[in-house]
Amino acid sequence: xxxxxxxxxxxxxxxxxxxxxxxxxxxxxxxxxxxxxxxxxxxxxxxxxxxxxxxxxxxxxxxxxxxxxxxxxxxxxxxxxxxxxxxxxxxxxxxxxxxxxxxxxxxxxxxxxxxxxxxxxxxxxxxxxxxxxxxxxxxxxxxxxxxxxxxxxxxxxxxxxxxxxxxxxxxxxxxxx
Amino acid sequence: xxxxxxxxxxxxxxxxxxxxxxxxxxxxxxxxxxxxxxxxxxxxxxxxxxxxxxxxxxxxxxxxxxxxxxxxxxxxxxxxxxxxxxxxxxxxxxxxxxxxxxxxxxxxxxxxxxxxxxxxxxxxxxxxxxxxxx
Numbered sequence: 001x002x003x004x005x006x007x008x009x010x011x012x013x014x015x016x017x018x019x020x021x022x023x024x025x026x027x028x029x030x031x032x033x034x035x036x037x038x039x040x041x042x043x044x045x046x047x048x049x050x051x052x053x054x055x056x057x058x059x060x061x062x063x064x065x066x067x068x069x070x071x072x073x074x075x076x077x078x079x080x081x082x083x084x085x086x087x088x089x090x091x092x093x094x095x096x097x098x099x100x101x102x103x104x105x106x107x108x109x110x111x112x113x114x115x116x117x118x119x120x121x122x123x124x125x126x127x128x129x130x131x132x133x134x135x136x137x138x139x140x141x142x143x144x145x146x147x148x149x150x151x152x153x154x155x156x157x158x159x160x161x162x163x164x165x166x167x168x169x170x171x172x173x174x175x176x177x
Numbered sequence: 178x179x180x181x182x183x184x185x186x187x188x189x190x191x192x193x194x195x196x197x198x199x200x201x202x203x204x205x206x207x208x209x210x211x212x213x214x215x216x217x218x219x220x221x222x223x224x225x226x227x228x229x230x231x232x233x234x235x236x237x238x239x240x241x242x243x244x245x246x247x248x249x250x251x252x253x254x255x256x257x258x259x260x261x262x263x264x265x266x267x268x269x270x271x272x273x274x275x276x277x278x279x280x281x282x283x284x285x286x287x288x289x290x291x292x293x294x295x296x297x298x299x300x301x302x303x304x305x306x307x308x309x310x311x
Contacts, residue, residue, distance in 0.1 A: 018210075018213065019206070019210055022206045022209050022210065023206050026201040026205050026206055026209075027198045027199065027200055027201055028198060029201075030199065030200075030201040030202070030205065031196075031197075031198040031199045034199060035196055040202065044201070044202050044205065047201065047205070048205070048208060048209050048212060051209045051213070052209065052212055052213060052216060055213040055216060056216065110191065110195075111191070111194055111195035112195075114191055114192060114195035114196075115195050115196070118192070118195070118196065129192065129196070130196055133189065133192040133193045133195075133196045134193075134196040134197065134198060136193070161188065161189070164188065164192070165188055168188065
């Protein structure tokens with residue numbers, strides 16, 4: 001979703017229409033939460049909390065880019081907090097469900113399996129993968145959002161891709177994507 | 178081995194496809210806006226409940242009286258400070274004048290003594306006592 005200026009005449013984000021911001025970024029926030037938690041009601045609740053926090057702190061944000069960065073950062077941290085607080089069961093990587101039969105690349109089941117594999121990654125690597133492939137963010141930007149060194153982000157990405165590749169090899173051996 | 182397994186790019190493409198953004202549930206924005214309005218209303222209620230103390234006439238008059246008393250006491254205190262400062266300044270001026278007068282008088286006395294000493298230079302040795310000569 002391309003970022004566009006909220007109001008050309010008013011650079012201050014405080015004057016922006018909160019409704020417009022919610023409509024523009026609801027998909028981004030909800031999707032990060034959903035891919036992380038794999039639970040629609042929990043993701044919806046978390047996304048609502050993020051936007052309510054945005055409503056309370058909107059006057060402190062300077063630009064729309066700042067709002068976007070803030071939303072990604074707060075959503076990421078809330079995802080981790082939510083999972084720890086609720087002690088949501090995390091499927092271990094080896095226990096992630098195996099497909100009943102080989103699938104075709106266009107089959108949504110492949111995407112579903114990949115989502116499950118991503119959901120079975122540890123918290124931080126999972127967020128890194130989600131921000132990288134959902135939001136198409138560069139490692140430097142992910143490092144800024146998650147407040148971690150760029151080298152750590154790259155390391156998480158490499159290890160996660162290796163794990164996912166291994167899992168795909170073991171479970172979907174005949175799939176062509 | 179699949180193509181995805183051998184080459185990271187297809188895997189990355191598959192991840193992009195699997196993790197693409199999804200639409201938020203139906204009515205999500207409306208729910209958020211409703212909660213935000215409730216948040217606003219609660220904040221407004223807190224603010225007005227604090228200010229509503231002053232809507233009662235006795236308390237309003239008490240507040241006005243308190244402010245007036247503070248202003249009066251403050252102005253009296255300020256005037257006292259100003260008066261004490263002026264008095265101190267006047268005392269300082271008087272002291273300086275007294276010191277100047279005393280200095281002038283001392284100067285005159287010194288001149289007189291010098292004058293007396295210079296007018297009788299030869300009579301001094303005759304007046305000396307025999308004890309002092311020895």
